[in-house]
Amino acid sequence: MSIELPDWYVLKEPGEITVDVKNWIEYADTRINRFIKGDPWIINRPTSFSDEEWEIVKVQEIGGHFLLRLSASTNQRISGWLVEVEGDLFEFRFMSSINFDEKINVLKDLYGEENVKTIQELNDFYQINLYRQFNLADVPSRRARNYSGTTKRDLYKRIAIRFNKIPSVVSAKKALLYKGWAVVRISEIRLTVKREFEKQISDVIKKSAVFVDEDSNLADTIKPVTQKITELAKSRRMGGSLSDFGFAGSKEVYTQVDCYPPCILDLVTILRDKGHLAHIENWQLGTFLKEVGMPINEQLKFWYQTSVDNVGLTFDEFVNRIGYQIRHIYGQTGGGIDYRSPKCKTCIDGYYCYFAHKKLEDISEDIKIRFKDKKEEMIDSSIDDISKIIVNNRFQSACARYFQLHTGWTIKSGRINHMVQYSTQAYKRFHTSKDKEKLSGEKNE
C-alpha cells in the first residue's frame, strides 16, 4: 500500500520533473536565500490554483531542493549545513500542517508503515479501547497550545509508534506503552521526528554523490551553487546568530575560568588529566574558547600545553601538523566557515552535557568541592534540587539551578540554552559592575 505524502516533504519521490538548467539554479538560489533569511515557508495548494500552476510551484520547490542536495553531496560542510536548515524547515512544516493524516503519512514514511499506527488502527488490531482503558483524553496540553497558539494543528492528538523507533521518548516516559507501541502526543515527538528526518536526509545526500560523479555536466551545473553557499558561509551569515540566544558576543570572558560552565570545566579537566578528548569534545571546547574571546594563538598554545599531541614537537611543528582543527574552527583553513559552538540542546544529544552525561553521584561530589565555601544547607538544597531536575531529564534547567548556586542570580527563562550564555552571564555577575546593576532585575541572592 502506498501512502500519499505531502508536496512539502522533500523525502517524497519527486516523480517526473522537467526543468531547464537556468531555472534550476534560480530555484536553488531562491531556496538558499530563504534559508539565510531564516524565515520558514509552507507550500500549500491554494484552491484557486490549476494543476499547471501548482506543478510550477512544486517544480520550484523540489528542483531547488534537489540541486542543493547534489551540491551538498560533494562537500561535507555544505552537507552539514543543508541537513540543519532542511531539518528546521521540515520541523516547521510538520508541526504547522493542519492535516492530521498528512502527519501520520509522513511518520509512516520516516519510520516504516508497519511501525506507525493511528489509535483507531491500534484499537482495531488489539480489540480494545485505549482511551477508555487508560482514561485518556485528547485535551490540548499546554505545550501543544503554546507551539501554535491554536489547537488546529492537532499537536495534542496521539499516535502510536513502535517503541524501539523513538527510544528517547520512551526513555523520558513521555509515552503510554501498550504491547510494544508507544502511544504519544504529536507535540512530544517533535524533536525525535526531526532527528529521524535529518538522519534520512543526510543519507540521501551521501547517496546523491554518485550522480555527480557519473555526470560531468551535472558537476559543472552545481558549481555556482556550491560557490555561493561557501561564500555565504565565509561571510558568517550561516553560522546562526548569538542574538538567537539572547546575549551578545563576549570578549575576554575566556580569561575568567571561574565563569566557565561545568561542562567546559569538565572537558578542560579531562584534557589536562588524560591529554586528549574525543573528537567532538575537542570541537565543543575549541569553539567555546573561540566564542568567549580566546584568540587563535592563545588557543593553539593552550592545546600545545595540555594535549598529548605535542609529544616530541616544537610549538611551530605542532601548529603545522596538529593545529589544523583549531585553525579550522577559526575559519582559517578548509571552507573558511566561522563556526559557532553548539547549543545546549545539541550538546545533550551529541556532544558533552555535564548534567545529561555525568553520573548523579559525581555531580553531587563536584558541587561539594567547587562550592565548598558556600553554606552547607545551601549546597545540600541545591544538590537536592539539581538531582530532582536531572532525573526528570530537564538538563538545561538543572544547569540554570547550578548557575543560581554559582552566581546567586536566577535565569529568567529557567534554563541555560548555550554554554556561552552561562559564561557571559557569570562574567557579568562577577566581573562587570555596570552590567551587574543593569541586570539587577534578574538577581535573587
Add this chain to the structure above:
Amino acid sequence: MNEELTPEIISEFYRTKFPLDKFMAFIGLSGFKNREFGFVVGEDRFIRNISFENTKELREFMATRSVKHAYVGAVYAQSPSRYSPIQKIKWKFREFIYDIDINDFDLVRTCGCQGYAYCTDCWSLVQDTVLFIDETMRQDFGFTDITWLFSGRRGVHGWIKDTITKNFDQAQRVAILNYLTMVHDQKRTQTIEEIPKEAKPLRDRIYSIIAKSYLLNSSEESLVEIGIAKKKAKDIIQRVKTSSEFDAQTYNLIIPSNQTVRNKLSQEIILKRYPRIDRKVTMDTRRVSRMPYSIHGNTGQLAVVIKDIKTFYPDSAPNVWDALK
C-alpha cells in the same frame, strides 16, 4: 553449603548431570560457534574470549577444567578467542538481560539483612521486582519470551529472548531501562523521579504491585507519620489485607485525596519497594552472564529456571549435591 564443593564434584556434575540439551534450547543453536563463553577456573582465575566448535567441546571443557563459575556472552561475527578477542571482532547479537540482586536494596532493607544475607522479608523485594518487570515487559513492551533464572546466590536474572531484543543497540536497551527506572543513584542519594503522567500503565503498576506490598508491610504508625489520620490508616491496612484483587483503582479509592499526603506516600512507596536493577548488566551488550543451569561456585546451588517467583525462595533451589544423588 552442605559440603565442600570440590573440583571432582563439579567435574562429575558437568560430565553427567548438566542438562546440555536444555541449555542449548535456552540459548538457541544459532551462532553457537561464535558465542563467547567465560569461566572461573583454578584459583579463581577468570578467563573469557572462549568459544566452542560444538556442545561436546563445551561439556568437555567444563568437566575437565572443573569450572567454578560459567558465563555466557554475546554472539559475534567470528569465533572469539585469545587471538580474536571480542573487542576486535564484530558484535552480532545479545539477549536482553536483567540482573536483580538483593544487596541493591541494602539502603531500604528494614529486616537487618545486608549484603549476601537474605530472609523471607527482604526476599519479597526481589519477588515484587520480578513481578513488576515481567508484567511491564509483557504488557508495555509486548515481549513474550521471558525466563527468570536463579543466580545461584542472592538474586535472579531475567532473560528476554524475543527476536527483536537481540539486535537492540545500547540506546534502545538504555531507553527501556530508563523507562523502568524511578530511583536514581540508588546506592547513595536515592533520588525519586516524579510519577509519570503519560506512562499510565507503569504508574498503575506502581499503585498495584508495589503499593500493595508496601501497605501490607506498613504499620498504622508509619502511615500516620506520612500524614494519614490514625483511623484511616487502620482502615487502609485492613482493606489491603482483605482485598482479593488490589489494583490502581482500589489504591485511588482508599488513599486520602489530599495531594500532599498522596505525593508523600507515593514517594515512600517508590523509595522503599520500587525495583532496583543493576543497569550495567542490561546496558552492556558484551557482558557475560551466568550460564543457565550451571553451578554457582560459592554456594553449590544451580542457576535453575524459576517457575513461579511468588513461591520461589533461594534456600529451596536445587544444588549440585542434590543433582548428583
